[in-house]
Amino acid sequence: MRIRVLPRRVDPPFDLREIVDWLGIELVYSRLPPSVRGFYLRSGTIAAILINSSDSGVVARWTLAHELAHHLNDLTSDAAAAAAMLTDTHDDRWETACEHLAAELLMPEAAIRRLIGAPKPGIPAFRNIEIRDFAYLFEVSSSAMRHRLQAMGYHIAGDAGGKRRL
Numbered sequence: 451m452r453i454r455v456l457p458r459r460v461d462p463p464f465d466l467r468e469i470v471d472w473l474g475i476e477l478v479y480s481r482l483p484p485s486v487r488g489f490y491l492r493s494g495t496i497a498a499i500l501i502n503s504s505d506s507g508v509v510a511r512w513t514l515a516h517e518l519a520h521h522l523n524d525l526t527s528d529a530a531a532a533a534a535m536l537t538d539t540h541d542d543r544w545e546t547a548c549e550h551l552a553a554e555l556l557m558p559e560a561a562i563r564r565l566i567g568a569p570k571p572g573i574p575a576f577r578n579i580e581i582r583d584f585a586y587l588f589e590v591s592s593s594a595m596r597h598r599l600q601a602m603g604y605h606i607a608g609d610a611g612g613k614r615r616l
């Protein structure tokens with residue numbers, strides 16, 4: 451029996467394609483309508499992620515993380531709860547859960563803490579230029595990194611403060 455070990459890179463940027471491949475998900479870059487970033491399909495044990503081939507860089511990367519999150523949430527959620535959520539008035543909670551997981555996949559809390567330490571309340575920790583550097587390092591957009599840092603409780607210079615969710 452072949453033992454499969456999940457590839458884990460300890461430093462950013464994290465290559466989610468390795469995880470997608472390890473999970474046996476078919477990854478397809480395809481021409482899609484401009485308004486569609488990508489989507490996730492699963493039928494039994496067969497799963498596929500489609501990414502709009504006209505997107506690139508951090509946009510395509512976020513889409514991949516989001517669709518991978520759909521797969522992981524799909525597999526790990528209680529089927530009845532998932533079905534109830536999807537048949538609810540809207541599936542915003544499901545989408546929000548996938549956005550949270552996408553953020554964690556691309557910008558793991560542990561990796562950020564290892565690099566910059568724990569947030570110190572009230573002390574402005576980051577300026578926009580530094581957020582851009584971190585965004586570059588993790589290969590995400592500056593706005594995604596800003597939201598992530600705020601959600602983790604880091605204070606951004608010039609912000610009124612307060613914890614934001616992503």
Ligand SMILES: [Zn+2]
Pocket residue numbers: 516520545548
């Ligand atoms: Zn989604």
